[in-house]
Amino acid sequence: MGRERKILATWKVRYLDSEEKLKGQIADLEADYDDIKEKHDRLEGQLEDLKTCIIQEHINGFQKGVRKSSSFYENVDVSDVRFDVNKDVCDGVLIDEAESSPEGEEEKKVADADAGGNEVVAEDIEQKTT
Secondary structure, eight states: OHHHHHHHHHHHHHHHHHHHHHHHHHHHHHHHHHHHHHHHHHHHHHHHHHHHHHHHHHHHHHHHHHHHHHHHSTTOOTTSTTOOTTEEEETTEEEEHHHHSHHHHHHHHHHHOOTTSOOOOHHHHHHHHO
């Protein structure tokens, strides 16, 4: 019985030591977690700031291009409603972006079909104009 008590006492001491070590490790991990969370939050804020800066640089670049265009082509009024940011140049013609998209192309084909059901293509238009 004396030997069993020694073994039991030894196991109890090991258990208490292990419990203390685990509590210490848990405290260290919680501190590390708090540090990492703080760094993550700080980096997330910096990322948002960078996104804002990138967007602003794109806006500044566009405005610079408009200023250059108006400088090179003094007779063009850039405040004219024809200079819409939703328009693009396709084949030398200023068109709405919706018309240049694949969905817009199909709608345009349907609208351009003549009464006989034949599709009117650009070549037909060119031949008629020449």
